[in-house]
Amino acid sequence: MRTDYGFPPGALTMNKFSFTKTVICPLLLTALLPVTALAQPKGWNDPFPAHKIMDNLYYVGTNQLSSFLITTPAGLILMSTDYEESVPVIQANVKALGFNFKDIKILISGHGHPDHIEGDPLVKELTGAQVVVGRLEVPYAESFKNPKGKKQPIDRIVDDGDTVTLGGTTLTAHLLPGHTKGCLAWSLPLKENGKTYYGFIECSLNIQGMQFVDNKDYPNIVEDFRATHKKARSFPVEVWASSHGVFYGLDEKYAKLKARKEGDPNPFIDPQGYQAHVNEFEKKFDDVLAAQLAKAKGQ
Numbered sequence: 024m025r026t027d028y029g030f031p032p033g034a035l036t037m038n039k040f041s042f043t044k045t046v047i048c049p050l051l052l053t054a055l056l057p058v059t060a061l062a063q064p065k066g067w068n069d070p071f072p073a074h075k076i077m078d079n080l081y082y083v084g085t086n087q088l089s090s091f092l093i094t095t096p097a098g099l100i101l102m103s104t105d106y107e108e109s110v111p112v113i114q115a116n117v118k119a120l121g122f123n124f125k126d127i128k129i130l131i132s133g134h135g136h137p138d139h140i141e142g143d144p145l146v147k148e149l150t151g152a153q154v155v156v157g158r159l160e161v162p163y164a165e166s167f168k169n170p171k172g173k174k175q176p177i178d179r180i181v182d183d184g185d186t187v188t189l190g191g192t193t194l195t196a197h198l199l200p201g202h203t204k205g206c207l208a209w210s211l212p213l214k215e216n217g218k219t220y221y222g223f224i225e226c227s228l229n230i231q232g233m234q235f236v237d238n239k240d241y242p243n244i245v246e247d248f249r250a251t252h253k254k255a256r257s258f259p260v261e262v263w264a265s266s267h268g269v270f271y272g273l274d275e276k277y278a279k280l281k282a283r284k285e286g287d288p289n290p291f292i293d294p295q296g297y298q299a300h301v302n303e304f305e306k307k308f309d310d311v312l313a314a315q316l317a318k319a320k321g322q
């Protein structure tokens with residue numbers, strides 16, 4: 024499994040205040056540019072095969088940016104549009120699965136970073152879907168400078184514990200702040216072979232490029248991350264995915280899915296992998312926080 028997660032520093036930073044002094048010079052320049060001027064990391068919009076994760080949950084994202092499709096008898100729910108350039112890849116994936124993109128009735132907006140929400144206005148234009156945004160992501164969405172000058176659509180604002188229901192499927196929002204102030208994970212029940220699994224679409228625990236000491240834009244970032252790690256471990260997660268495939272071992276799991284024979288377990292059933300993932304990212308957080316605190320003390 025890849026461990027560097029392939030994130031160029033600067034690609035995920037929210038603004039010029041949120042990078043650390045450890046990033047190397049050319050990337051530091053990238054981090055100083057407004058988010059809308061950032062080049063998209065190479066290959067992130069490349070296609071990735073659409074596939075069923077379990078039951079009515081499908082992956083329709085790109086090579087590096089997750090988008091999920093939840094199918095119901097009353098229409099489709101799309102979660103995360105990624106970059107505007109990602110939208111044709113998502114459209115092709117929805118079509119490849121045999122569904123009609125125009126049947127998307129609800130768009131659950133991704134967390135407040137360009138690589139998850141830039142495509143929202145285009146998907147709204149193409150489908151007329153109701154756009155659901157987490158309350159604490161609203162200020163980011165409202166101030167987001169879409170490269171085409173489009174306004175980010177917001178039709179419904181949700182809080183921790185709120186639900187989105189369509190055609191008999193209900194998703195529940197879980198606030199897990201830190202990566203962004205309003206990072207929302209979503210849970211839903213998934214059935215396979217007569218068993219119901221706790222499905223969980225994680226937001227992100229990634230800390231790359233983040234400033235924990237004296238962060239004027241996000242003063243309680245450390246407290247939020249600590250509470251989020253604790254809360255993240257409390258869900259009885261069985262089947263899981265995340266906003267980037269690298270976080271949940273998509274390449275490896277997809278390879279297993281392709282090779283799956285009758286009777287083999289669904290590779291996306293991975294409760295231990297989820298807990299290990301939370302522990303791994305908490306450790307990264309602790310290490311980077313300690314380093315940043317030591318550096319601040321030494322100055």
Ligand SMILES: [Zn+2]
Nearest residue numbers: 035134136227
């Ligand atoms: Zn992000």
